Amino acid sequence: MARVVLHIGTHKTATTAIQDFLARNREALARQGIVYPALGPQSGHHGLMFTWHDLLPPSYRLPGSDDIWETLSRQWADKNVTLLLSSEEFSRGYPSRVDMADLRRRLSAFEEVRVICVLRNQAALLQSVYQEVSRQHKVPPIESYVNRSLAAGHASGVFLSHAALYDFLLEGFAPEEILLLSYEQEVAAPEGIIGRLLTHASPAVDLAALGSLEQSSNASSPPAATLAAVRLAHPGIPEAWAFQTAAKVVQRVCGSEARTSLLHSREVVALHDAFAAENDALVARRRDVQPDFVLAPVALRPETITRDKLGAQFWMQLARELYAASLSRP
Numbered sequence: 001m002a003r004v005v006l007h008i009g010t011h012k013t014a015t016t017a018i019q020d021f022l023a024r025n026r027e028a029l030a031r032q033g034i035v036y037p038a039l040g041p042q043s044g045h046h047g048l049m050f051t052w053h054d055l056l057p058p059s060y061r062l063p064g065s066d067d068i069w070e071t072l073s074r075q076w077a078d079k080n081v082t083l084l085l086s087s088e089e090f091s092r093g094y095p096s097r098v099d100m101a102d103l104r105r106r107l108s109a110f111e112e113v114r115v116i117c118v119l120r121n122q123a124a125l126l127q128s129v130y131q132e133v134s135r136q137h138k139v140p141p142i143e144s145y146v147n148r149s150l151a152a153g154h155a156s157g158v159f160l161s162h163a164a165l166y167d168f169l170l171e172g173f174a175p176e177e178i179l180l181l182s183y184e185q186e187v188a189a190p191e192g193i194i195g196r197l198l199t200h201a202s203p204a205v206d207l208a209a210l211g212s213l214e215q216s217s218n219a220s221s222p223p224a225a226t227l228a229a230v231r232l233a234h235p236g237i238p239e240a241w242a243f244q245t246a247a248k249v250v251q252r253v254c255g256s257e258a259r260t261s262l263l264h265s266r267e268v269v270a271l272h273d274a275f276a277a278e279n280d281a282l283v284a285r286r287r288d289v290q291p292d293f294v295l296a297p298v299a300l301r302p303e304t305i306t307r308d309k310l311g312a313q314f315w316m317q318l319a320r321e322l323y324a325a326s327l328s329r330p
Contacts, residue, residue: 002077003112005201009088010165011158012128013118013183014193019044019086021194025210032209034202035076035083039068045087051106053096056089069106077109082202091117091165094157100172113177115169116200118193119162120183121296123271127263129155131220134230138237142227142307146267150274161275162295163282175289180282184296222250224260224310228318245325249318259304268306272298 009015022029022036023043029036040047040062047062051069062068076083090098107113120128126149133139133156140148149155159165162180169178179200186196194213198205207213220226225246229238232246254260261268279295286293300306 001111002079002081002083002109003114004076004083004085004107004110005114005116006090007084007086007116007197007201008090010091010118010120010125011088012125012132013088013120014187015044015086015088018194018197021211021213022084022086028210029084032202032205033081034198034205035079035081036086037072037083044089045085046089048085048087049089049098052098052102055096073106073109083110084201091159091168092157093159093165093168094152094154097168100169102172104172113173114201115173115178116181116197117165117169117178118181118183118186118197119165119295121298122160122162122275123263123268123298123300125158126155126160126271127223127261128220129158130262131223131226134226134238135243136237138235139230141234142230142262143264143267146263146270150270161278163278163285166282166285175286178289180286180290180293182293182295185294221247222260223262224250224254224305224307224314227262227307227310228314232322241325245321246318249314249321253314253317254305254310259301260310261300261304261306263300263306264308265306266308268298268300274298 007015007018020043023038026036026038037045039045040060042060046056046060048068049056050061072083072085090103092098104113126146130139130142130145139145145155149160153159153161153164159168166178166180181196181200183193187193189196191199191207192213195207198207198210221229221243225243228246228249229242232238232242250258250260263271276298279298283293283295
């Protein structure tokens, strides 16, 4: 039976680590009947999105002029395999998005279709998106970013409302074709989020026959380091040395094992108030088709040092580090 599984993210749920692993283990997966095709130079299948919009980096565009969806169906829809496609860009909501009804139509040759979507609690998600965007683009101060994101319902195009994202998926897929997962639950599993994704995609997969399942790709700086680097560079884009210097100070002042956040504790409360009840309602909506589905609380871990708790010592140490660095420069 030909199956197609779409792993659609969401953003900042270890998608790059998953895609890198799948690409490295392409041959070993194929021996188990899981086809993870090589499409373009990236490990993820982001180029598939050009069927609907042109707002992604040109480097994602796939070579050739053939209809890639027709090609995939012709190659695999009559084979006894699981075709696994992965891109978080499937789940992007703004400023343009995939036509889900058209996407489902393009997969109609397959006997079974499954969409896997991993959801992260909105406080951690918004923070992680801000960190990612700040590495390559100018970003407003985090205070403004939080307010804008709450008002818009998305963070740099990434859905904050899990309910709105689910409604988006329902424009093309039936509820029983959709599998919603909690990032926090999946990443805490003994086999890790990569192993869990593979098990959901193909329950008979032999994980032991594959490489290490460690998650390591696209790691971010400590959130407090991102906060400091953005403050230093505003209104520009922080350079690598700013993140590195700030990370050194975070470790010195807060400790190497400390968890920090660029969010203020009041912002975490605001995100909880905006989405907690909606998340509960989404879990209830899924109960008939996915009775074990849960979502993590909209919160940070209790020991997390939020922006308002960083204290003067952190900023003083950062200033001293910057002054010492300036003396060593020509």
